[in-house]
Amino acid sequence: MTHQLQNLRNQAAKLRRLSQPYFFPYTEDNGWQFLGLLVSLLFCVAGIVLFLVTGLMNGLSWLFPELSGQYLGGVQSSLGMLWSRGWGAGISALFVLGAVVFASVRGQLRHRRWLPWLFLGLIILMLLSVNGINAGITFLARDLTNALIARDGDASYRNLWIYGACFAVALPIRSLQFYFTQKLGLFWREWLSLSLVDDYLRDRAYYVLNPNDEAATNVDNPDQRISEDVRDFTAQALGFALNIFDSILTFSLNILILYSVSEGLTFALLAYATGVSVLMIVAGRKLVRLNNFQLRFEADYRYGLVRVRDNAESIAFYAGEQQEAKEVTRRLATVVENFNLLIVWEVLLRVLQRSSIYASNFIPYLILAAPILAGEMDYGGFAQANVAYNLVEGSLFFIIYNIEALARFSASINRLEGFQSNISNLDPEEWSDYVPRIVPSERLALQGVTVKTPRTDNVLVRDLSFSLGNAEGLLVVGPSGCGKTSLLRVVSGLWGSPTGTVYSPGQGDLLFIPQKPYMALGSLREQLCYPLDQARFSNEQLRAVLDQVMLGKLLQRYPDLDIKQDWPRLLSLGEQQRLAFARLLLNSPKVVVLDEATSALDVETESRLYSLLRDREVAFISVGHRPTLKDFHDTVLELSGDHDWRLIPATSYDFGRS
Numbered sequence: 001m002t003h004q005l006q007n008l009r010n011q012a013a014k015l016r017r018l019s020q021p022y023f024f025p026y027t028e029d030n031g032w033q034f035l036g037l038l039v040s041l042l043f044c045v046a047g048i049v050l051f052l053v054t055g056l057m058n059g060l061s062w063l064f065p066e067l068s069g070q071y072l073g074g075v076q077s078s079l080g081m082l083w084s085r086g087w088g089a090g091i092s093a094l095f096v097l098g099a100v101v102f103a104s105v106r107g108q109l110r111h112r113r114w115l116p117w118l119f120l121g122l123i124i125l126m127l128l129s130v131n132g133i134n135a136g137i138t139f140l141a142r143d144l145t146n147a148l149i150a151r152d153g154d155a156s157y158r159n160l161w162i163y164g165a166c167f168a169v170a171l172p173i174r175s176l177q178f179y180f181t182q183k184l185g186l187f188w189r190e191w192l193s194l195s196l197v198d199d200y201l202r203d204r205a206y207y208v209l210n211p212n213d214e215a216a217t218n219v220d221n222p223d224q225r226i227s228e229d230v231r232d233f234t235a236q237a238l239g240f241a242l243n244i245f246d247s248i249l250t251f252s253l254n255i256l257i258l259y260s261v262s263e264g265l266t267f268a269l270l271a272y273a274t275g276v277s278v279l280m281i282v283a284g285r286k287l288v289r290l291n292n293f294q295l296r297f298e299a300d301y302r303y304g305l306v307r308v309r310d311n312a313e314s315i316a317f318y319a320g321e322q323q324e325a326k327e328v329t330r331r332l333a334t335v336v337e338n339f340n341l342l343i344v345w346e347v348l349l350r351v352l353q354r355s356s357i358y359a360s361n362f363i364p365y366l367i368l369a370a371p372i373l374a375g376e377m378d379y380g381g382f383a384q385a386n387v388a389y390n391l392v393e394g395s396l397f398f399i400i401y402n403i404e405a406l407a408r409f410s411a412s413i414n415r416l417e418g419f420q421s422n423i424s425n426l427d428p429e430e431w432s433d434y435v436p437r438i439v440p441s442e443r444l445a446l447q448g449v450t451v452k453t454p455r456t457d458n459v460l461v462r463d464l465s466f467s468l469g470n471a472e473g474l475l476v477v478g479p480s481g482c483g484k485t486s487l488l489r490v491v492s493g494l495w496g497s498p499t500g501t502v503y504s505p506g507q508g509d510l511l512f513i514p515q516k517p518y519m520a521l522g523s524l525r526e527q528l529c530y531p532l533d534q535a536r537f538s539n540e541q542l543r544a545v546l547d548q549v550m551l552g553k554l555l556q557r558y559p560d561l562d563i564k565q566d567w568p569r570l571l572s573l574g575e576q577q578r579l580a581f582a583r584l585l586l587n588s589p590k591v592v593v594l595d596e597a598t599s600a601l602d603v604e605t606e607s608r609l610y611s612l613l614r615d616r617e618v619a620f621i622s623v624g625h626r627p628t629l630k631d632f633h634d635t636v637l638e639l640s641g642d643h644d645w646r647l648i649p650a651t652s653y654d655f656g657r658s
Contacts, residue, residue: 011410014413014417015413016031016034017417017420017421018192018233018237018420019237022192023117024109025108036101037102039098040097040098041098042098043094043097043098044095044098044102045121045124045125045128046094046095047091047098049128049132050088050091050095051095053079054088102117115187116184116187119184119187120184123180123184126174126177127177127246128249130170131246131250132253133169134250135257136166137166137387138254138387139257139384140159141380141383141386141387143155143159144156144163144380144383145382145383146378146379146380147159149378149379181238181239181242184238185235185238188234189230189231189235192233192234193227196225196226196230196419197226199420199424200222200226200423204494205422205423206222207494209422220296220299221299221303222419223299225415225419228295229415229419230416232412233409233412233413233416236412237409240402240405240406240409243398243402244398247394247398250394251395251396254391254392255392257384261377261385262367262368262371262385265363265364265367265368268366269360269363269396270396272359272363273360273393273397276356277396280349280352283348283352284406287345287346287349287407288407288410288414289411290342290407291407291411292411292414292415293338294342295411295412296415297331297334297335300331300334301328301331304328304331308328310568357397360393360397363389364386368382368385437496437497437500437501437502438493438502438503438504439501439502439504440504440506441503441504442505442590443467443468443469443505443619444491444621445465445466445502445503446464446466446491446500446501446502447501448465449463449497449499449501449502450462450463450497451464451483451486451487452498459643461482461487461645462643462644464487464500464645465500466635466637468591468621470617471614471617471618472619472634472635473620473621473622473635474622474637475624475629475637475653476488476622476636476639477624477625477636477637477653477655478638478639479639482641483641484639487639488512488593490502491504491510493507505589505590508587508589509589509590509591510590510591511584511591511592511593512595513581513593513594514595514596517583517597519567519568519576522564523563523564524558524562524563524565525542525561527567527583528542528545528546528583530583532587539561542586545582545586546582548585548612549579549581549582549612550605551578551579554575554579573600574600574601576600577597577599577600578601578605578609581609585612590618590619591619591620591621592613592618592619592620593620594621594622594623594624595623596624596625597622598610598624603626603628606629607628607631610632613632630653633650634649634650636648636649636653638653
């Protein structure tokens with residue numbers, strides 16, 4: 001039992017960390033303050049309802065005294081009792097208290113944080129209105145039934161008209177409630193998605209967590225967590241919160257009515273609903289785990305299909321359809337296997353759920369049959385009790401009706417909160433290998449740096465030191481696996497070093513170009529300007545830089561710079577490498593790091609691009625294997641593969657000897 005309570009507390013804490021920040025700034029210690037605001041909102045809405053109903057009834061009594069007396073006498077008497085016995089004054093005082101509480105924290109509700117509270121208030125106002133109408137319908141059901149049995153035509157039709165008027169009023173209120181709930185969910189989803197994206201892209205968390213390396217992190221499929229899990233969480237959290245509040249309102253307004261009609265039926269319903277709910281919660285725990293697995297397996301399966309689409313040409317060149325089919329089929333098999341377990345457990349719970357609901361229908365007849373047969377209760381009282389019973393039953397059976405959705409919601413909370421915690425609170429010790437020791441400097445230099453693979457003991461290069469002056473070129477060579485690309489990651493600030501210091505111009509003045517350049521989503525203009533603001537460059541500048549890197553013919557194919565295409569598929573690797581050099585020229589960095597960035601180009605084009613770097617007096621480090629590369633560099637850094645290294649003048653280096 002203690003373990004279950006601890007799990008419940010942990011789940012509640014996760015839910016609060018995800019939900020509170022949109023409504024109120026989050027700290028570990030202000031949970032009670034947030035709860036107090038929610039209660040204050042209820043006070044404000046209750047006061048507004050009381051004032052509106054009182055004002056409306058006074059206005060109707062003044063304008064249509066006979067009509068209001070004939071049809072709304074019960075409402076008027078209830079209002080009179082509220083005000084005469086001090087309940088009205090109490091609710092008014094609570095309204096003032098709630099307003100004062102919100103006024104005291106108005107500074108923390110800036111930046112549109114007041115908007116969700118306004119929407120919540122409107123939704124709660126509508127819930128109160130509908131539940132008030134439902135409570136009144138129980139009395140209408142009693143009077144209508146008795147009037148029909150007594151064959152009183154006037155009373156029957158009068159109650160039917162009131163019945164219809166209640167539904168006519170409730171329908172637009174319910175519709176508006178749905179609209180405002182959906183809008184609030186959309187606002188919340190937008191805010192939470194942007195917040196997660198901001199955390200995911202800040203401090204290179206997306207790179208540090210490396211979600212594609214399943215052995216190194218528990219953050220799988222971040223795309224699904226930000227898109228689908230956020231969508232499901234906001235919709236389900238809002239839906240469950242409002243449904244729970246609606247159930248509490250329904251229970252509060254109708255339990256007294258039910259108790260006034262039959263005490264035995266009230267206690268029987270409470271005992272039955274409590275027992276069945278506990279049973280459903282215990283039986284539904286397995287569903288949470290299975291739904292968690294299902295979300296992950298579905299995302300893995302979708303990712304496998306996305307990889308086929310993104311690498312269609314490579315797969316076609318290799319004729320690798322059979323192998324890809326095996327991998328996709330394997331991922332689909334995990335989806336199907338887990339879903340089969342879900343089906344079994346959902347069927348078992350559905351049987352329990354349905355049997356519980358069907359059995360509850362007999363309870364009013366079992367309890368009330370004796371007083372009706374004995375003449376102690378009229379049929380109108382039975383009808384009123386039955387309506388009130390169904391309303392209270394629906395509120396108490398909330399868990400029973402929603403056990404499967406609650407299981408999916410719990411799984412969504414676990415995945416989304418785990419993702420949020422990972423990207424918001426990176427452990428400095430755990431990820432220290434990704435934290436570079438960079439000292440700002442006008443030139444690039446390494447002093448006593450060790451290159452090692454993050455989160456392992458695999459040392460590639462020890463005590464490396466060199467300095468790169470303005471317009472100088474350094475060529476890095478060595479056998480495969482010796483750490484050439486790893487060195488570039490350290491130089492670029494992606495990896496840290498356990499020893500030594502990196503002196504670098506810093507972000508914006510150092511640009512890395514890999515062998516396969518990154519092609520952003522968007523237009524040709526966005527490709528060229530990435531990651532800078534497009535407004536900085538005119539069409540003439542963009543066309544001129546394309547001519548410089550020998551991509552002028554690309555403008556003949558796509559003269560509109562704003563056209564959006566799937567550029568990685570349309571452009572050859574050589575064209576992509578030249579486009580990356582055009583991007584480099586527009587960014588104008590002080591230092592460029594090139595990882596075989598001209599491997600797909602002919603020697604003449606390669607010479608042209610390196611000449612552009614020389615003309616711009618840009619310092620650059622290159623990794624490459626072509627002997628012609630040394631003509632563009634001043635120094636060669638040779639890595640041996642056994643932690644050692646040496647610096648050699650480029651004019652003295654012999655590729656054949658190495």
